[in-house]
Amino acid sequence: MRVAVVGGGAVGTTAAYDLARRGADVWLYERDAVASDAASTGRAAGICYDAFADRRDADLARRALGRFRDLSGEGFSFTDCPYVWLARAGDDSRAAAIEEQVPRMREHGLDVALLDADELAARFPALETADVAVAAVARDAGYLDPAAYAREMADRAREAGATIKTGTEVGVTTGPDPAVLTPAGERAVDAVLVAAGAHAKAILAAAGVTIPLKPYRVQALVTGPTDPAVPMLYDATAGVYLRPRGGGVLVGDGTEPRAFDPDDWKQSADDDFVADAREHLRRAIGVAPAVERAWAGLCTATPDRDPLVGEVADCVYVATGWQGHGVMRAPAIGDAVAREVLGADGIPGFDPGRFDGDEEFAVAEGMAVE
Numbered sequence: 001m002r003v004a005v006v007g008g009g010a011v012g013t014t015a016a017y018d019l020a021r022r023g024a025d026v027w028l029y030e031r032d033a034v035a036s037d038a039a040s041t042g043r044a045a046g047i048c049y050d051a052f053a054d055r056r057d058a059d060l061a062r063r064a065l066g067r068f069r070d071l072s073g074e075g076f077s078f079t080d081c082p083y084v085w086l087a088r089a090g091d092d093s094r095a096a097a098i099e100e101q102v103p104r105m106r107e108h109g110l111d112v113a114l115l116d117a118d119e120l121a122a123r124f125p126a127l128e129t130a131d132v133a134v135a136a137v138a139r140d141a142g143y144l145d146p147a148a149y150a151r152e153m154a155d156r157a158r159e160a161g162a163t164i165k166t167g168t169e170v171g172v173t174t175g176p177d178p179a180v181l182t183p184a185g186e187r188a189v190d191a192v193l194v195a196a197g198a199h200a201k202a203i204l205a206a207a208g209v210t211i212p213l214k215p216y217r218v219q220a221l222v223t224g225p226t227d228p229a230v231p232m233l234y235d236a237t238a239g240v241y242l243r244p245r246g247g248g249v250l251v252g253d254g255t256e257p258r259a260f261d262p263d264d265w266k267q268s269a270d271d272d273f274v275a276d277a278r279e280h281l282r283r284a285i286g287v288a289p290a291v292e293r294a295w296a297g298l299c300t301a302t303p304d305r306d307p308l309v310g311e312v313a314d315c316v317y318v319a320t321g322w323q324g325h326g327v328m329r330a331p332a333i334g335d336a337v338a339r340e341v342l343g344a345d346g347i348p349g350f351d352p353g354r355f356d357g358d359e360e361f362a363v364a365e366g367m368a369v370e
């Protein structure tokens with residue numbers, strides 16, 4: 001079976017590997033480089049956890065984490081690290097949401113626990129906990145370098161027989177016989193998977209398929225050295241996350257909840273974001289080390305915040321719409337969509353057919369607790 005994969009990010013490279021190792025004749029087309037710095041995977045924070053209150057999301061996350069650990073080795077390494085999320089005093093609705101969601105997560109078999117401020121302080125002395133109303137910790141969590149992961153998956157795909165064509169921007173056609181439109185001409189295939197992140201909507205629109213997808217801008221920075229005992233942390237009240245990185249910390253937020261043109265957005269971080277993130281660091285860990293690098297990137301939103309994964313036209317598939325969770329799900333989603341392309345059932349609830357495609361919707365932040 002000849003399968004074209006469009007996009008060399010975390011999802012496309014994983015799917016290409018999973019298709020190729022099952023015997024498909026895979027050609028992956030990437031308009032730039034694998035894990036391009038102009039796309040999302042090359043700009044992501046690499047935080048991974050299983051702390052989802054929805055059973056399907058929890059199962060996918062668990063599978064993804066297990067696979068990250070199995071695949072971790074020379075090409076990239078997955079570092080186990082607990083994931084803490086919390087609400088601060090006065091933020092009653094988010095505190096209540098955390099208290100309601102953790103028991104549900106435990107029902108799904110997740111290793112998560114509620115902590116009060118004292119327990120949090122005892123467990124993670126690097127955190128400032130005085131005004132914490134409620135916290136939770138997920139032990140099945142960790143981080144990785146997303147670009148290194150995608151490059152490793154591309155290497156494995158190549159070893160399994162896939163052809164990886166970088167520097168090759170393509171379009172797709174629909175109809176009884178799908179094809180990819182390459183600079184060298186049209187190439188007939190048996191199936192196409194569009195895993196082109198923020199560009200998936202435009203690629204499919206040119207082929208007459210409409211999906212409800214909005215790219216939105218987020219920001220991150222990395223600092224110089226600080227206390228290495230910092231866990232991964234999401235402050236739901238502030239809407240800011242952080243994780244250890246190379247002796248310092250990586251901090252993320254600066255979400256602009258509106259639709260962006262995937263070819264026209266400011267790639268550097270805003271001064272306001274950097275100042276706010278440093279202020280947040282002081283509040284979260286008591287220090288604000290010097291900022292070494294700050295940047296922006298795109299995430300993709302859908303009307304119901306669930307991804308779009310599945311067939312959108314005969315033998316044409318899409319995998320996008322991660323709401324900021326595409327890296328952490330890539331090992332599970334890449335495998336699931338590869339199996340779907342080869343004839344298995346898709347992921348219930350992620351089928352793009354649940355939408356007409358032209359829905360009006362507001363961009364909502366992916367990592368929110370509510």
Ligand SMILES: Cc1cc2nc3c(=O)[nH]c(=O)nc-3n(C[C@H](O)[C@H](O)[C@H](O)COP(=O)(O)OP(=O)(O)OC[C@H]3O[C@@H](n4cnc5c(N)ncnc54)[C@H](O)[C@@H]3O)c2cc1C
Pocket residue numbers: 006007008009010011012029030031032033034035036038039040041042043044045046047048168169170171195196197198199200203218219220252296297298299319320322323324325326327328329
């Ligand atoms: C600052 C930031 C922090 C983030 N942190 C996290 C995190 O901690 N955890 C997490 O899970 N997620 C995180 N995300 C989200 C994550 O980056 C994305 O969900 C994920 O990378 C999506 O992967 P993808 O393979 O679907 O898309 P992408 O990585 O965007 O890859 C799509 C690829 O398609 C290529 N392409 C586009 N058009 C064409 C074409 N016509 N022809 C050929 N190729 C084409 C692009 O060049 C690109 O390489 C973060 C994102 C940002 C910006």
